[in-house]
Amino acid sequence: MKLEFKNKTTQLLILLIIASCTYGFISKAPRQHHPRINASKEVEIHPQKLSNFTLADGEEYKLVNSSIKQFYTIAFSGEIVKFDTLTIGKGSGRYLTSNLIITPDSIIANRVTNVTARTAIKHQLKLKNEISIKIERGLSLSIVTIINENDTLSFSSDFIGMNQPFIHSSGTEIKVDTFEFICEDYKSDVFVFGDSYVSSANPSRWPYYIHAAGYQFLCDGLPGGKSKDSYDFINAAFSIHKPKYAIWCLGMNDKSDVERVANDEWKAYVEKVIKLCNESNVTLIFATVPTVEIRNNRGKNDFVRASGYRYIDFDEAVSDGEGNWKEGMLAKDGVHPAEIGAKAMADRFMADFPEIKNYIR
8 A cells, every 4th residue: 555645744754753663763762871972072971960760780871070089979879670799980990080899798999099909898788679879078088878778888988089970780780760970069150170289188289278268169180180181071060060260270281382382282172161161151260380390381371371361370379480499389299289389379379369259168
C-alpha cells in the first residue's frame, strides 16, 4: 500500500518518526548525563548535579571540572541492587587527586602526591538497600560519612582532590538518587583562578590570608596548572554562576617569555578569557606573575600592564620586576613565596582589589 501526503510538513514528520523507530537516533537518555560543549567546541562542561539514573557495572559518571580543594562537599545516594566495588573520587592521576574504593569489607583511601599514599580500614556495612556517601572537605581536612541502612561509618581523611568528582562501578549496580558537587563559593561574586600560588590552606600562599580575614571568593588553584587548565575551570564555573569579578592569575607554569615578549600560548588563552568574560558580562582582572630562576615572566607582565585591564601587581609586591625577590620573600625552592612573600602578595591583593572587603563569608 502506498501512502501519499499532500502536505510536505506532514510527510517529513512521518519520515522522522519512522527513522527514529528504526535507527534509534532520538535518544531517551536523560540529557544531563552527557557533557555539554561550549560554543568554541573546546571545553566539555559537566553538570554540578546528576539525578535519577542507574550506575551499572563498568560505568563512570563525572561532575563539574575544577581545582577547588577547600570548602566543598561530594554527595552520593541511591539504592543498591548488587554490590562489589564502588569508587568515588575527585580527579585521577594528577597531583593531589583523591579517591575512596569501597569493597564488601574495606574502604581504601588513595591520595596522589609524588607517590600514591594508600590507607585501608575495615568496615561492617551490609552494603544492601539504601546507601549515602558524603565527603565534606574543609580548609585542610575531610570528613567522610557513609550511611547504609541503620549503620553509620564516619572518619577523617586527607582526601583533597583535583579536577572532576566521579563515581565508578566495578561489579556494582545502584539506582542513584543524586550525585552532586556542592560548593557555596560558586555563589560568590569573586572568582580567582590560578596555579599553586592560589591556595587557602597554606600560610605560604596569599589566599590563605584573604580567607583568614573572613572574605569570601571562589579559590580555584591547580598546582602545576597552566592557562589551558584554568580555561577549562573558568568555563565550568561560569556555567554554574557568573560572578561580578574574575581574577586571572596564570602564567608561572606556561612557557618562559623570550626576553620581554610574552609567550604566544599564554597570550592566546588570555584572549580567550577576555572574550569569555566579555560575553558573560564579567569584569576581568589580571595579575602579574613574578619572575623566578626557571621562568621568565617579564613579557607577560609587560603585556598585562599595557592591556588596559585592571590587575593585581603581585610581581611588584615581592620583587624588582627582574626576578630579584625582596629579602626573605622567596621560598628555598626558588619558585614559590615564603610566608612573608605570601603576606606581601595578600596585602597587594587587598590594595589593588579593595572591593573584596564587600564580600564577607
